[in-house]
Amino acid sequence: MSLAFEKRKTVSKTALVVTPILSFIVSLVLTGILLLAFKANPLTTYAAMFKGAFGSGRAFTETLVKAIPLMLTGLGVALAFKLKFWNIGAEGQLTLAGVAASWVAIYWSPWMPEPLLLPAVILVGAAAGALWAGVPALLKTSLKVDETLVTLMLNYVAILFSTHLYYGPWRDPKGYGFPGTELFPKAAWFPRIAGRAHIGLYFALIAAVVLWFVLQRTRWGFELKVIGSSPKAARYQGISVERNIVLAVLLSGALCGLAGVGEVAGISRRLQQGLSLGYGYTAIIVAWMAQLNPLAIPFVAVLMGALLVGGDQVQMVMGLPSSMGILMQGMMLFPLLAGSLFTEYRIKRVGGRVARQSAEGAA
Amino acid sequence: MELITSLIAITLRAGTSLVYATIGETYTERAGILNLGLEGIMLMGAVSSFATAYYTGSLALAIVVALVVGGFMALIHAFLSVTMKANQVVSGLSITLFGTGFASFLGQRLGPESNGFYLVGLTGPRFIALDVGALADVPILGALLNQDLFTYGVYLIIPLAWFYLYRTKNGLWLRAIGENPRTADAMGVNVNRAKYGYTVFGGMLTALGGAHLALAYTPGWSENITGGRGWIVIALVIFSMWNPARAITGALIFGGINAVQFRLQASGTNIPAAFLNMLPYLMTIIVLIAITWWETLSKRVGAPASLGTAYVREDK
Numbered sequence: 001m002s003l004a005f006e007k008r009k010t011v012s013k014t015a016l017v018v019t020p021i022l023s024f025i026v027s028l029v030l031t032g033i034l035l036l037a038f039k040a041n042p043l044t045t046y047a048a049m050f051k052g053a054f055g056s057g058r059a060f061t062e063t064l065v066k067a068i069p070l071m072l073t074g075l076g077v078a079l080a081f082k083l084k085f086w087n088i089g090a091e092g093q094l095t096l097a098g099v100a101a102s103w104v105a106i107y108w109s110p111w112m113p114e115p116l117l118l119p120a121v122i123l124v125g126a127a128a129g130a131l132w133a134g135v136p137a138l139l140k141t142s143l144k145v146d147e148t149l150v151t152l153m154l155n156y157v158a159i160l161f162s163t164h165l166y167y168g169p170w171r172d173p174k175g176y177g178f179p180g181t182e183l184f185p186k187a188a189w190f191p192r193i194a195g196r197a198h199i200g201l202y203f204a205l206i207a208a209v210v211l212w213f214v215l216q217r218t219r220w221g222f223e224l225k226v227i228g229s230s231p232k233a234a235r236y237q238g239i240s241v242e243r244n245i246v247l248a249v250l251l252s253g254a255l256c257g258l259a260g261v262g263e264v265a266g267i268s269r270r271l272q273q274g275l276s277l278g279y280g281y282t283a284i285i286v287a288w289m290a291q292l293n294p295l296a297i298p299f300v301a302v303l304m305g306a307l308l309v310g311g312d313q314v315q316m317v318m319g320l321p322s323s324m325g326i327l328m329q330g331m332m333l334f335p336l337l338a339g340s341l342f343t344e345y346r347i348k349r350v351g352g353r354v355a356r357q358s359a360e361g362a363a
Numbered sequence: 364m365e366l367i368t369s370l371i372a373i374t375l376r377a378g379t380s381l382v383y384a385t386i387g388e389t390y391t392e393r394a395g396i397l398n399l400g401l402e403g404i405m406l407m408g409a410v411s412s413f414a415t416a417y418y419t420g421s422l423a424l425a426i427v428v429a430l431v432v433g434g435f436m437a438l439i440h441a442f443l444s445v446t447m448k449a450n451q452v453v454s455g456l457s458i459t460l461f462g463t464g465f466a467s468f469l470g471q472r473l474g475p476e477s478n479g480f481y482l483v484g485l486t487g488p489r490f491i492a493l494d495v496g497a498l499a500d501v502p503i504l505g506a507l508l509n510q511d512l513f514t515y516g517v518y519l520i521i522p523l524a525w526f527y528l529y530r531t532k533n534g535l536w537l538r539a540i541g542e543n544p545r546t547a548d549a550m551g552v553n554v555n556r557a558k559y560g561y562t563v564f565g566g567m568l569t570a571l572g573g574a575h576l577a578l579a580y581t582p583g584w585s586e587n588i589t590g591g592r593g594w595i596v597i598a599l600v601i602f603s604m605w606n607p608a609r610a611i612t613g614a615l616i617f618g619g620i621n622a623v624q625f626r627l628q629a630s631g632t633n634i635p636a637a638f639l640n641m642l643p644y645l646m647t648i649i650v651l652i653a654i655t656w657w658e659t660l661s662k663r664v665g666a667p668a669s670l671g672t673a674y675v676r677e678d679k
Contacts, residue, residue: 005448005675038472086452145655148399148452149598153644156591164637281463284456321471321480323464330461334439337449337457345448 005345012343019339020289024303026335031328038320045314049325052313053306059313061195065267067298067305068197069094069259069279071204074286074297075211076255080133082215082292083228083248089136089151090256091280092158093129097257098264099162100128102170102181102271105188105264114187121188122261129257130250132158137249141242155280166271180272190266200262205298207255212294224248256280277308278326285329288336304329364502370622372506376580378611378618379514380405380572384596385603385610386524387568391437392600393528393541394561395669396444399455401569402593403462404436408570409577410466410482413584414473417487422578429574430567436462437566441559448673459593470584482584490579513575517611520568524607537561541667544674554674569593591644598647602654604665616650617643 032042053063073090080087104124109117136150165181172182190198215221223244227234231241259279264271286304290296311325384401391398398404408429416425436458443454474481490511492499499509507518528534537557539547544554576588595617603609624639632639658665 007675088456139652143652143655144659145652146601149594149651150648152594153591153647156644157641160637160641164635167637168635281460284453285460288453321468323467323471326464327461327468330457330464333453333457333460334443337443337454338447340449341447 005341008344008346015339015343016291019336019343020291020300023289023332023334023336023339027328027332030331031324034327035320040318040320045318045320045324048314048317049307049310052317053310058195059309061197063302063305063309064197064201065195065305066277066279066308067301068200068204068262068266069276070282070286070301070304071298072200072207072259072262073256073279073283074290074301075204075207075294076129076133076252076259077283078287078290078292078294078297079211079215079255080249080252081287083224083245085137085140085245085249085252086148087133087136087151087249087252088148088284089133089154089253089280090259090283091276091278092151092155093132093253093256094260094263094276094280095155095158095162096132097125097129097260098271098275099158099165099260100257101125101261101264102165102184105184106170106181109185109188117185117187118190118265121265122258125261125265126254126257129260130254133249133253133256134246137246141245162271162275163273166273170271172270178272180268181270184265184269188265189269190262192266196267198262198266200258200266203258203262204301207258208294208298215294220244256283282308282326282329285333288333368502368506370619370626371503372509373622373625374615374618375506375510375514375517376618377621378614379517380575380580380592381596381599381614381617382517382521382572382610383513383575384569384572384593385599385614386520386607387565387572388596388600389565389603389605389607389610390524390528390537390561390568391565392670393537393605393667394558395541395544395667395672395674396441396558396562396565397451397455397671398437398440398458398562398565399452399597400436400440400458400462400566400593401455401596402589402591403459403466404433404566404569405462405573405576405589405593406466407436407462408433408573409588410469410473410584412570412574413487413577414469414482416489416578417482417485420488422488422490425578426571426574429570433566433568433570433573434563435566436570437563438559440566441562444673445555445558445562448675451671451673467586470586483586484583486583488578489582490575511579513571513579521607521611524610528607538667541669544669548674548676554676558674569596572596595643595647598651601665602650604654605667613650617646620646 035042035045052059054060073094077087077090101121101124104121108120112120132154135154136147139145139150140147167179170181172180190200192198193201215224223239226237226239227241227244234241263275282304286297286300290300307325307328311322314320314324315322384405388398388401411432412425412429415428416422440454440458443449444451470482472480474485478485490513492509492511495508499505528537536547536552539550540552540554540557548554573589577584581588599610599613602613620642624642627639628636
């Protein structure tokens with residue numbers, strides 16, 4: 001007897017929900033083994049992480065602070081991934097948007113009417129994110145240049161550019177040599193909801209619902225779905241593949257850009273080092289853990305945010321490296337990907353003798 | 364002349380890690396497996412080899428550890444993409460994410476207690492340029508000889524990798540697997556076993572590239588020691604049209620950029636450092652555009668036809 005795989009026509013619904021949860025558990029076990037190897041008790045470590053992330057009101061708002069950019073970048077990445085456009089440039093789109101938002105906040109504020117400043121910060125920031133994603137999208141659709149590499153390379157370019165600005169021409173002259181711009185005027189601040197959690201949370205939640213609606217219930221969403229499963233089929237149906245990819249990726253970049261706007265206008269209120277803590281990369285894990293479902297992304301983002309905050313916590317309390325959280329996130333995709341065998345393929349048992357004969361026949 | 368010789372020397376040194384990884388990934392992709400996990404594998408190769416060298420003082424052991432670690436990381440990718448038929452792009456990305464996180468974790472944990480368990484800032488044994496006596500002063504030739512063992516390895520591995528791929532039976536099979544796995548299967552090749560083998564081999568060479576960074580090029584460990592080299596390599600494989608003999612050109616271009624950057628910064632230029640540091644990344648994009656454009660114009664397809672797709676044997 002042997003096993004044969006048959007690609008499923010539709011993805012198994014139960015497996016879609018069960019595999020991410022199982023993946024999380026497997027990741028806990030794997031990291032636990034690693035912790036044991038480093039002579040740390042996994043249970044107390046996890047308890048400390050949980051307490052650090054959810055144990056108090058302040059802890060929870062800090063988890064939300066990390067979850068907000070993860071939601072927005074996660075949504076952006078998921079939208080692009082739906083089209084099999086591998087946008088791994090969320091980090092750069094976020095960074096460039098942070099730069100653009102800072103530019104508006106600092107250099108437009110002298111002449112701009114105050115009530116218009118924050119909308120301008122948001123719009124220009126999101127546009128910068130869209131622009132940074134638009135370059136690889138155009139290169140892909142017009143010249144078929146591999147988008148994975150272009151989006152990734154642009155991350156480095158954007159980050160170096162931002163470093164140049166806050167170390168160089170934009171550095172606050174009154175900052176005692178501290179690398180960073182001056183504080184934004186108050187009119188450019190994101191209002192905060194609780195603790196440091198800001199209104200970016202509302203943007204993220206609204207974006208999740210809108211994106212879900214667009215993908216599930218509109219003609220455009222249907223077109224994107226067809227393109228994602230087969231560009232050839234889409235062309236037969238008269239769908240403009242190139243135009244739709246560019247539009248969707250622009251939107252993807254704008255969402256990632258919004259995350260960058262939130263970071264500068266909501267958290268640091270200036271452009272400075274550590275604008276992004278790798279959110280753009282964690283976004284890939286968020287999107288995949290949520291199985292690219294916009295409605296699942298906020299929940300996964302909170303979980304990932306909790307791992308980051310919890311990781312910081314175990315460093316302070318137990319002296320374990322803060323990269324614990326990042327490590328756990330990294331481990332989560334393995335079981336999830338392994339599980340795709342069960343979501344995308346149907347496994348059939350076939351009689352040994354017959355199968356071997358037919359295999360020889362095929363060969 | 365002296366300037367040229369020194370530029371060649373720096374170029375080779377900077378290109379060495381890229382050559383190892385480019386050849387490794389070329390073999391992996393020839394077997395139809397796209398491994399985007401190189402950046403993570405390189406980082407793991409760097410951190411594991413540096414820690415080994417630091418504690419044991421043995422550079423040979425450090426290399427062995429890097430090979431084992433790189434092979435193991437690639438094995439995960441092979442398992443996910445061959446056996447579990449997972450999406451190779453996402454599987455590779457997860458290797459990079461995991462490798463980056465794990466390497467950073469180890470860098471904060473493996474160090475001695477006196478250094479707060481950090482590996483950053485420590486110095487260990489390193490590979491130094493071989494002593495070739497007076498030959499080192501010969502223009503140009505001196506630049507080729509006045510190198511460490513890693514770079515000498517480059518002179519060896521390029522012709523060997525080319526010969527294996529184009530002049531041996533196994534090489535013929537490898538090319539067949541990437542182009543048309545069904546035919547290779549019919550020829551009697553165990554396709555999936557070969558995919559495993561070449562993916563692991565590619566991971567080992569990639570980790571060796573990482574080890575070169577930590578043991579010779581920029582000795583020591585720092586969190587972002589690779590600086591995107593793992594990604595640049597993916598572009599170099601495309602640029603070299605999946606031919607190991609051409610792996611050297613790409614590496615020389617990027618090694619050369621490093622060398623020029625180095626020179627300019629040393630001579631004190633007005634160009635801000637950030638813009639000089641952008642060059643390798645911008646160059647990667649330009650090279651990609653150029654090669655893709657050329658491929659379209661000349662109607663040539665360099666990529667192995669089955670690259671990135673799982674091979675499912677049809678038992679019907």
